[in-house]
Amino acid sequence: MLIFFVLAILFLLPLVIAAQETKPKVALVLSGGGAKGIAHIPLLQTLDSLNIVPDLIIGTSMGSIVGGLYAMGYSGDSIASLSKTLRWEKLIGGKLSLNNVSVEEKSENEKYLLGFDLVKRKLSTTSYLYSDQYLRVLLARLTFPVHTITDFDKLSIPFRAVTTDIVNSKQQVIGTGSLSLAMRASMSIPGAFEPTKFRNTLLVDGGVLNNFPTDVAKSMGTDIIIGSDVSGFGKPIEELDNLSNIVFQTTMMVNYGIYPENRKLATILVDHVPNLTYSTSDFDRSNQIYEEGKLAVLKNVVQLSRLSETLQPFEQRSRFLPFLEDKIVFDSIAFKGISAANLALVKERANIEPNKVYTKNDMAEVVKSLNGTNIFRKINFEEIYVDEKKVLLFTGFEKSAHRFGTSLHYDSYREVGVVANYTGRNVLGSASRLLFTIDIAEQPKILLQYQKNFGERRQWWWNTEAKGLRLKQKLFIDGMLAENLNADSYGITGRINKNINALNSYIGIGINYGKTQIEPSISPDINENALALINYTSNSSTLDARYVYNTMNEVFYATEGSALTTVLTQSIKQDVNAVFTDEGVSGRTNGFTKLQIGYEKRVPFTSTITGILDAAAGVTLDDKLQGDEISFFEYGYPDLFFLGGNLPIQTAGTFAFQGLNEDELAVSQFLMLNLAVQVNTMGNFYITPELNIASVGFDDVEEYLNNIHDPKGSWQFGDETSLLMSAGVTLSYKSILGPIEFNTSWINDSNIVRFFLSVGIPFNR
Secondary structure, X not given: OHHHHHHHHHHHHHHHHHHHHXXXXXXXXXXXXXXXXXXXXXXXXXHHHOOOOOOEEEEEOHHHHHHHHHHHOOOHHHHHHHHHHOOXXXXXXXXXXXXXXXXXXXXXXOOOOEEEEEEOOEEEEOOOOOXXXXXXXXXXXXXXXXXXXOEHHHOOOOEEEEEEEOOOOEEEEEOEOOHHHHHHHHOOOOOOOOOEEEOOEEEEEHHHOOOOOHHHHHHOOOOEEEEEEOOOOOOOHHHOOOHHHHHHHHHOHHHHHHHHHHHHOOOEEEEOHHHOOOOOOOHHHXXXXXXXXXXXXXXOHHHHHHHHHHHOOOOOOOOOOOOOOOOEOOOEEEEEOOXXXXXXXXXXXXXXXXXXXXXXXXXXXXXXXXXXXXXXEEEEEEEEEEOOEEEEEEEEEEOOOEEEEEEEEEEOOOEEEEEEEEEEEOOOOOOEEEEEEEEEEOOOEEEEEEEEEEOOOOOEXXXXXXXXEEEEEEEEEOOEEEEEEEEEEEEEEEEEEEEEEOOOEEEEEEEEEEEEEEEEOOOXXXXXXXXXEEEEEEEEEEEEEEEEEEOOOOOOOOOOEEEEEEEEEEEEEEXXXXXXXXXXXXXXXXXXXXXXXXXXXXXXXXXXXXXXXXXXXXXXXXXXXXXXXXXXXHHOHHHOEEEOEOOOOOOOOEEOEOOOOOOOEEEOEEEEEEEEEEEEEEOOEEEEEEEEEEEEEOOOHHHHHHHOOOOOEOOOOOOOOEEEEEEEEEEEEEEOOEEEEXXXXXXXXXXXXXXXXXXXXXXXX
16 A cells, blocks of 8 residues: 555655646736826736736726836836826817818818718718827827737737627737737727727727726636726716716626626735726826726735745746837838828828938838828828838828818806808819808808919919908907997918928918998997997908918917017008998098017927917018108008907907907007916816006008117007007816807007907907
8 A cells, every 4th residue: 555655655746746846826907098008007016016926917998008018128116217207188189280180281171070971972970079199199009119020919918899790799819910000909999089990990998898808818828917907887876977987887887797706806906996996088197097006006015925925946937028129111102091182292291211321210100191182081100011021001081071060168258159161072173172151140250262282293272262251340549348339351372382391381472352341330420439430341452471381389378489470561552442420432442551569479388387488570661652642651441450359369460469350450560578377277177367568550661660779659549659468367167069168358558458259260361
């Protein structure tokens, strides 16, 4: 018997030793959870400190972003540092920066609240709640060191991204292809982000079916699962009281069915759910979420330390971020999904050639430039091999050729309006844009515009437009409303422009015709008006030359950049007919030359405080009166400079000045300076105190310069060189409707505090 026992020991001993020498397979599973996924990062740092290197990482949604970076070799500390420096509000849902939009497209950028595509005679919405522009560019840059790896098992740690295939209604676990594409696809939240095209299907957020995929790890033969969960159970009935929560819970119903069992599969469950006080969308609280993520890790540090001790006898996986020289060279360039009408423009704006060396930053700038054409919903690039040659392939997803946009606006001066727009691409020739926009309001506006790029490099563009306005102009005397005037204006402009830089500057020359008719809202026969005016009509033709430079990073509430506009205007002819109750004036005015310069500079003092310098000047030189000509300064009203208003977008020829109403002050000469500080108090709330000073003249430049240092007049009476000074503060909220602003300001001479409210995006040109 003893002999059999000894023989059994000898037989089993090698098996026991072998079992002890086999390293258990460890998987790290990171759940989805939007902004709450930042709480995963302290766990990664702890794993690094304990020398625990997983054999497999599986992530869903935000967990795939964090997990993918960790799998390719980034350390927990480097991911933490990256998280703290990123501007999450831009990364998740940020629109294309204005400084990346082509100069010929800037005027239409962020103009409409809702958009619709016309496809096969059916209307569909043109956009999702958030844009992934910045996210895709960032992921491409971060994953550059492994962009040649298409098998995720060959990463520093094998990785899987869990997604949902909405075409075939099944879970899709991605382990091959582009890492950045897999990470991006895993967090395509339905309705918020556009689905990601993958092979022959469409992928959305993996959390729809499986937000905590420990079962995927188990199916891949793992022995130990470290599960980091930030997702949580469904909301109770008392919290399902709003559309957002109901839609989210409905989307996640299938996931909630398997979620409890998946939590049980975790050998070590790092449960962040009880500690997290922020929501999936609170990316502006990333630092606080990171700190909250430390709490669950501390509760599990003993278990993690024991695991570290268990793994000590075994050789750990070598983990590092591969070094890849920042050098990209291609044998040829190819384009896919781009129409023939747009191809020439796209090639020129890409400005990239084969057999030249580029960096990952260069490639990011190319994508931004192509997005700036406003042709694409998105555009991707990848390297492929054709006949053993490396090809850079750009794949474009063009916007519809026929698009409709609409928005609402209100302000306490012009009141409410609804803007409707049609934009047609390549309807009248290749590389062209046709616009028709109408402001349906008590004071309506209408615009018809045609624009076309041409030339060998598509750097020239022709722009012609016709517009009409029917406005009510208010006349103030001593700060009080004295009269309401009806003003009808019509204009036609033709301009040829040449880009100096396709993204920030151009020069142009144009010819303009305008007709303006003004009359009191109440007939002088019934009520004598302050101007004794019966009717005023002007027909004016001018030539102009301009230089425009714009590097602002946003349309509204920019935090950095500069803008410079210089316009030189020469009159061709201006005929005026003015009829008053006691006299009439009719004839041609003397000729004039105008020069106007507007400059704005925004400097970020801190991440939340921006300094604003706004300066402008306008000078008018008039020809000597000859024969029966009438004075331009007295009767050439439509071609003067206009000061006033607080709207976020100004009409051409109008210069914002707090304390004045829109177009309130018409002058022949002016020099002004505005100083302001824009403070982003929290989220999308801003407060902007501002000081303004200006010297204005109403006669020729000689009289103005003689009195500019000692202005004695009152700007309200418009006859002598005058000084304007105002101070005010604007409270703002960047809403889904556009800017919501409330301004209170004071201006000298009238000594009246004025209040102004505006909501939405005004239709101004």
